Amino acid sequence: LIKLGVFDSGLGGLTVYRALRKSIPYANILYLGDTARVPYGTKSAATVTRYALEIVHYLIDREVEAIVVACNTASAFAMECLRKTCKVPVFGVVEPGAKAAVKATRNGVVGVVGTRGTVFSGAYQRAIKELSSSVEVFTEPCPLFVPLVEEGWFDEEITYEVAYRYLGPLIAKKVDTLVLGCTHYPLLKDVISRVMGGDVVLIDSADETSFEVKDYLECGGRLKDQELGGDQFEVTDSPSRFADVGRIFLDRNLEEVFQVNVTEGEEVDGSDL
Amino acid sequence: LIKLGVFDSGLGGLTVYRALRKSIPYANILYLGDTARVPYGTKSAATVTRYALEIVHYLIDREVEAIVVACNTASAFAMECLRKTCKVPVFGVVEPGAKAAVKATRNGVVGVVGTRGTVFSGAYQRAIKELSSSVEVFTEPCPLFVPLVEEGWFDEEITYEVAYRYLGPLIAKKVDTLVLGCTHYPLLKDVISRVMGGDVVLIDSADETSFEVKDYLECGGRLKDQELGGDQFEVTDSPSRFADVGRIFLDRNLEEVFQVNVTEGEEVDGSDL
Numbered sequence: 001l002i003k004l005g006v007f008d009s010g011l012g013g014l015t016v017y018r019a020l021r022k023s024i025p026y027a028n029i030l031y032l033g034d035t036a037r038v039p040y041g042t043k044s045a046a047t048v049t050r051y052a053l054e055i056v057h058y059l060i061d062r063e064v065e066a067i068v069v070a071c072n073t074a075s076a077f078a079m080e081c082l083r084k085t086c087k088v089p090v091f092g093v094v095e096p097g098a099k100a101a102v103k104a105t106r107n108g109v110v111g112v113v114g115t116r117g118t119v120f121s122g123a124y125q126r127a128i129k130e131l132s133s134s135v136e137v138f139t140e141p142c143p144l145f146v147p148l149v150e151e152g153w154f155d156e157e158i159t160y161e162v163a164y165r166y167l168g169p170l171i172a173k174k175v176d177t178l179v180l181g182c183t184h185y186p187l188l189k190d191v192i193s194r195v196m197g198g199d200v201v202l203i204d205s206a207d208e209t210s211f212e213v214k215d216y217l218e219c220g221g222r223l224k225d226q227e228l229g230g231d232q233f234e235v236t237d238s239p240s241r242f243a244d245v246g247r248i249f250l251d252r253n254l255e256e257v258f259q260v261n262v263t264e265g266e267e268v269d270g271s272d273l
Numbered sequence: 274l275i276k277l278g279v280f281d282s283g284l285g286g287l288t289v290y291r292a293l294r295k296s297i298p299y300a301n302i303l304y305l306g307d308t309a310r311v312p313y314g315t316k317s318a319a320t321v322t323r324y325a326l327e328i329v330h331y332l333i334d335r336e337v338e339a340i341v342v343a344c345n346t347a348s349a350f351a352m353e354c355l356r357k358t359c360k361v362p363v364f365g366v367v368e369p370g371a372k373a374a375v376k377a378t379r380n381g382v383v384g385v386v387g388t389r390g391t392v393f394s395g396a397y398q399r400a401i402k403e404l405s406s407s408v409e410v411f412t413e414p415c416p417l418f419v420p421l422v423e424e425g426w427f428d429e430e431i432t433y434e435v436a437y438r439y440l441g442p443l444i445a446k447k448v449d450t451l452v453l454g455c456t457h458y459p460l461l462k463d464v465i466s467r468v469m470g471g472d473v474v475l476i477d478s479a480d481e482t483s484f485e486v487k488d489y490l491e492c493g494g495r496l497k498d499q500e501l502g503g504d505q506f507e508v509t510d511s512p513s514r515f516a517d518v519g520r521i522f523l524d525r526n527l528e529e530v531f532q533v534n535v536t537e538g539e540e541v542d543g544s545d546l
Binding site for chain 1: 309318510
């Protein structure tokens with residue numbers, strides 16, 4: 001069985017894990033949540049890149065054969081650097097999301113929501129423009145969405161009001177496709193869809209990314225096993241809260257979650273990359 | 274001039290800095306915001322204690338003569354450990370807040386709001402009970418308050434609704450005194466006061482802590498200088514966002530903010546403390 005490494009700043013990447021598990025049942029998946037340093041979305045490019053480098057080195061030491069960066073902020077800031085330094089293929093969530101958005105839009109006006117880091121990095125904007133320079137892109141950072149998800153306030157008046165506030169400017173721009181550029185946001189799909197209107201297509205990068213990883217592995221002839229793969233969940237802070245909140249993402253209990261140290265090796269210097 | 278070290282997980286401790294600067298104008302203050310690992314409020318006791326130990330070692334290397342832990346979560350989890358390992362006096366925000374609450378309550382029913390970490394640590398509950406075993410304490414974690422402050426949504430319908438939701442149970446318990454057990458919350462004083470009702474006394478640990486530090490320094494005869502002290506602001510992530518959001522806390526621009534590394538020394542092991 002192939003061994004995939006999947007990482008996120010914390011829990012959000014479990015939406016990507018879930019999509020991968022569904023499209024690629026015959027892989028072992030090692031999921032690493034950097035809960036001791038979560039969130040990445042408010043931090044600088046340099047700091048997020050340093051953290052991502054530490055984690056991919058850790059995952060490579062654990063002998064993964066491909067890595068999925070299941071975090072929009074890390075994908076937005078660090079992909080180039082990670083690809084340069086890694087000897088295994090690295091997949092991010094930004095490119096697949098951008099591709100799906102360009103395919104889905106009918107009027108050529110796409111919205112992107114995400115953390116401050118993701119939005120201000122310009123990564124989605126660049127990826128979409130590269131695919132189709134005629135598509136217009138409008139963005140909004142939505143910093144309250146993550147804590148609303150983690151409170152479990154999915155069907156609350158407050159959540160609708162916050163969503164109206166953030167999404168209003170995108171509705172005004174008449175976007176017909178909205179990229180959910182943060183792994184927590186698919187959990188607010190119902191709220192976001194009601195606020196945006198049923199005609200607006202919501203792009204969940206998790207699904208798109210899992211298809212891309214699957215295509216790659218199939219091309220390489222790596223998906224012949226019929227045996228189902230196993231999971232290992234690891235975090236950098238105490239496992240208890242991860243297991244608790246993980247339930248919101250997976251609809252099941254995470255029984256075994258292990259705490260690990262990803263900074264034990266040599267210090268990683270990403271400054272000259 | 275005495276040199277004080279003040280630290281917080283990020284920006285929130287600037288409310289404590291501001292109170293210290295007001296009560297103790299004749300001290301040099303070195304403020305350290307651990308913005309590369311912010312927030313502490315969702316992390317475990319062990320991780321927060323490890324971070325706090327790294328920072329106090331850093332501050333002691335910078336020759337501070339006393340340390341103020343301007344972060345409720347770090348004060349709640351790590352005070353005992355910090356006091357055991359530090360050769361300089363260490364002040365937290367929990368004890369002064371608890372003392373002020375016990376003094377202020379008329380009906381003996383006190384509420385405490387803070388991060389999950391602060392509330393579930395039980396530190397305020399213990400500190401209040403130690404001062405007066407007859408005082409009843411009720412607590413509520415309010416995870417959305419910090420992002421609301423950082424959005425600058427101070428006088429918004431949404432903020433009132435979130436406040437009603439969190440504070441409703443405390444109103445039902447008829448608390449007459451409410452400890453703002455997170456350094457961001459004083460910025461929501463107007464909202465919280467309107468929701469709780471004007472009779473409820475709000476305790477801002479920042480003021481109380483600065484009085485305690487001042488008393489200590491005056492007892493030691495250390496406050497004779499008439500010269501005004503200077504400030505140094507340091508952060509562990511890129512300074513730009515700190516300087517931006519810092520404006521919300523200080524009503525002025527932070528012109529010079531330096532990025533530093535607090536983990537450069539030997540790794541700190543707090544496990545056997």
